Amino acid sequence: MNRLYPVIVLLSVAFPALAQDCVQTLRLARATYEQGRLHEIEGQLAKCLEPSGFGKDQKQERVEAYKLLCLSYIYLEEPDKADEAMLNMKKTDPYYEPNEAVDPAEFVALYNTFRKEPVYRIGAALGGNFSQPNISELVYVTEFTGDSKYKRSFAIQFGAVADVPLSLFGTKKKWTLHGELLYQQRKFQINQQESRGTEPTTGVELFNQLQGVETQNLLTLPVILQYRFINNDKFNPYVGLGISPELMLNRKLTAEKLRDGQPSVPEKSEDFQFNAINLNALVTAGVKWPLRPGVIILELRYAHGLTNITTAEHAYANEALVLDYGFADSIFKMSSLSLSVGYVYEVFIPKKLKHKK
Secondary structure (H helix, E strand, C coil): CCCHHHHHHHHHHHHHHHHHHHHHHHHHHHHHHHCCCHHHHHHHHCCCCCCCCCCCCCHHHHHHHHHHHHHHHHHCCCHHHHHHHHHHHHHHCCCCCCCCCCCCHHHHHHHCCECCCCCEEEEEEEEEEEEEEEEEECCCCCCCCCCCEEEEEEEEEEEEEEEEEEEECCEEEEEEEEEEEEEEEEEEEEEEEEEEEECCCCCCEEEEEEEEEEEEEEEECCEEEEEECCCCCCCEEEEEEEEEEEEEEEEEEEEEEEECCEEEEEEEEEECCCCCEEEEEEEEEEEEEEECCEEEEEEEEEEEECCCCCCHHHCCCCHHHHHHHCCCCCEEEEEEEEEEEEEEEEECCCCECCCCC
16 A cells, blocks of 8 residues: 555646646647637647546537647548537537637537437436326215215325437437336325214214225326427427326225214224226326436426226225225226426437438
8 A cells, every 4th residue: 555655645746737838739730720720729628538638527618629630621621620629529529519709600510410309318306196087987885975075185195207319200319218117106195985874862963974085006107209399499389198007016095984963993904905007198288497417397287097997897906995885896997197397317318429421
């Protein structure tokens, strides 16, 4: 270790010094370019464009060096080397854009032959949803009163998200194929009331009331085609349509039964049977804010169930709920309204585009 210490000290001094030398070299190359001595620029910048040249905090200096090199190759009529310099410049800073009012037309034209958009974006999202069942067929042990109802409840969702920019219908920067793999929880409240007749001595009507919360845990795979109707660098609203296959992992009802004039049936959690694979239609609206090196996404989404979570065979399958709570499982689809926020990192793979003849 003692022998390595002088080497470490030497390197810690040498790399900042080299980076500072490269700043001076860039100034020299800039002056050389302005004087028209284009053949000298490659040799001047070669060492500084190596990985050990410009420092990590000198990305813009490296970009300018590649730009000078590219310009010199353009005017020296060496197109392959000009392409290579442009490619390296875009790899260094994928967000670089030329100033068309100042930069030479030949440089701008070459820049426009390279891919500018990210190939894909990948990241994560977190949000919440309010869900409720859409009853296809109400199933019951004894007939309910008019006060029976279902209410939405809040639940969480999170997972991985990805975007792939598309060119459709002759337009660019408008369409995006968006996909997700989410863990999602859905909840809703159940309040079922049934009449038990009247109390013999007072004539007061007696009721049994089931109060419970159903919880569903599932994995969803939303696929959405998004359309961005405003393009700018700060604010990009969009709408989208899609579908979402889902794999339900479990369903559980936590409930108690209140009985007028009698002891209540204590709270209990029971699992349900269900259809494991289901499908939803999606409508979305959201906003994307560029925040380099990625994008913040805020989205409101409505999901409408296309398939039933349950079937007639499931209605009386849980005997404990049927006998102790007087509860049967109705046949229903699910709908939910969710709000989520996410961040996706933009992945660029610069390349020169092949133009169709």
